[in-house]
Structure formats: structure tokens, C-alpha cells
Amino acid sequence: MGWTDERVENLKRLWLDGLSASQIAKQLGGVTRNAVIGKVHRLGLSGRAAPSQPTRPVFKAPRPPRPVATAPAPRRVETPAQPAPVPTVYVEEPGSATVLTLGAHMCKWPIGDPSSDGFTFCGRRAGEGPYCIEHARVAYQPQQPKKRSGATELARSLRRYI
DNA sequence: CCCTGATTCGC
């Protein structure tokens, strides 16, 4: 499949809309993301007004030499032993995607407080639906048919979030 | 491992 005028127009629009190369490739069909990227460059529109994910244009500072020989200071002098470091059970690890990096085919399972800075999405490869296989299981599991004791049920529901 | 764009180079 070659680059017809129509397909090129599509490419331009989608690219300028901020879609990623792989997303565009899927949408156009018959091309890989490499082909899309190559074409984008040949068309001279590599830089985007609204990049899907701003690629660092700045250079990274040369790695500062690591202090090697110093012993790792166990910073923790005074803390009168708090009750228990028992972690909350039902919080997940932060996802790999933020609202800015969440792609079309990434799991959109929200993790954390949407109003806080640490809010993320799961971000793993999504299947048919908006979620990855694991979260799809949780999301689409209606109810457990049998009644259980309150404690048992609570323990059950919490387990799913570990 | 998933993803992103950038570059190279044989075709």
C-alpha cells in the first residue's frame, strides 16, 4: 500500500491531532508505525504543536560521579516506634500511565486519587475493552452469588485489590 | 515489557 494523497492527508491530520505514530498506523492500516514515522519526517512535520508526549528537547546533564565509598547512612535517629507500619491493603501500585501518557490501547483503570498529583492509570496493554485482563476481571465481575459473613466478604473484596 | 519518536541505510 502506497501513500495516496488521501492517506497522506489523513496522516497529516492525525499526526497534527497529536496521535502517536502507532495509533496512526493502526488507523490507516497497511502500514507500520515505522512507516508512519518515516513519512512524517519526509513530509517535514516531525515537530508537533501538541505532542502526545513531549519528548525532552533539552540535553540531560552529564551523570554526576557517584559517591561510592561512603557507607549508606540509615537516616532514622529518633522515632519512638509508631504503632504499626501496616500498609493499607487495598491500594495498588501506581500505574505506568498518567492522564498525559495514557494511550488508546492502554488500561484505563484509575489508580489513586484523581484530584491528587500521584494519580495514574494502570497503563498496561488493554484487551478488547478499556482495561487490561486483570482489571477487566475486576471491573466486570458483577457480584458474588452467595452470601457470606460480613468479615469474610470484606476480606474477599479486599483481596482482589492486592 | 509496554510504550514513544529519531535515525540510518539498503532497497
Place this chain on the structure above:
DNA sequence: GCGAATCAGG
């Protein structure tokens, strides 16, 4: 001109 392979990065 094209795009797979590769590179470099999150």
C-alpha cells in the same frame, strides 16, 4: 521515496 532495523528514551 520507502520502511525495517536500530537507537534512545519514558
